[in-house]
Amino acid sequence: MSKLTIKEIEEELDKCTKCKLCEEVCSIFLFTKKFTPYDKLKVVKEIFQNSQKPDNWETVFLCTKCEACDYICPEKIPLTKIVDEGRKTCVEKWGIQYPRQKVITQNILDTGNPFANSESRTAWLDKELAKKSKNLLHLGCMISYTNSKMGKSIINVLEKLGVDFTISPEEFCCGYFVYNTGNHKVAKQIIERNSIEFKKYEQIITACAGCYTFIKEHYDLNNQLKHVIEIIFEKIQNKKIDPSIKRKLAIFLDSCHLTRPHGIIEPPRVILEKMGYELKEFDLTKEKGLCCGADGGMRIIKIDFALEMGKNRLEKAIEKSNTIFTLCPFCIHNLKEAAQTFAIDIQIKDIFEELDKILP
């Protein structure tokens, strides 16, 4: 969690040639025509320099942290890291916190999850798992408390593929939300707490893309970290699947957190093709793919923005297929709500659930 200095931010600002390539992949800019990635650089500089918060401070919170601007920028300006620094400075200098952000942060500290749910994370599980294993499956808060269907499917698929794993009763929020909304001090406490538990295992398998990127980038772990799709990809190579579903078209929405920073692009596509789907691609896809709108705390900061971005993804998807697949619990959640809000008739499917249905 290294801190950028004002000098470093000025140097990055000087590098910007105003080529505007980042606008073309920024989901926020594409529908607001405002809040460009390079605008954020200027705003962060003001946030760093001013003693009073600048009028345009909110610009740094209007970002899904999808990292598309980092990927496309020819000058390699680390825009997302600069946004993180801007948010952190807003929190530390002026105590800026959105009302739900405050509540959610407190919920996490009190109960280990954003929903203040005091039930076990696997209250929905209808079977016994191994009590001990060298591999820890970290489900994440979204799957544990909002998508037990996805949780059950992941567990079933791992078992069918012969993966040895356990889930810890000590599982706690990874700190991703708290960090993303600028509260780096609390995120550090959470990282320290979880690291003690993680270090008991040889391998951590995350079910959620957000947990994966956060743990990979902010935890200092010796153990190997994998996203569950990588494990399934490795194990399924030699498995014969005889799909009972009819071969049909589908489109896959990449998770920002797996593609751009970590290059996990082919595994879900190969698995879907093995399941019998013929895949279509968005015009902007893979590393250039647009965000579903849910991320970077956007559903807490501005739910209407999150849903508009979700609507855009669904409208683009439906031009090519009436079935959209994702593997991320945040994407599923936001896309389903966008489909309902804007009455878009499309099937939103979870890759794990469909795989569980056809795997023997």
Ligand code: SF4
């Ligand atoms: S991280 Fe994504 S949403 Fe944020 S400024 Fe960059 S492209 Fe836009």
Ligand code: SF4
């Ligand atoms: S892509 Fe990079 S150099 Fe070009 S406008 Fe955006 S931040 Fe500036």
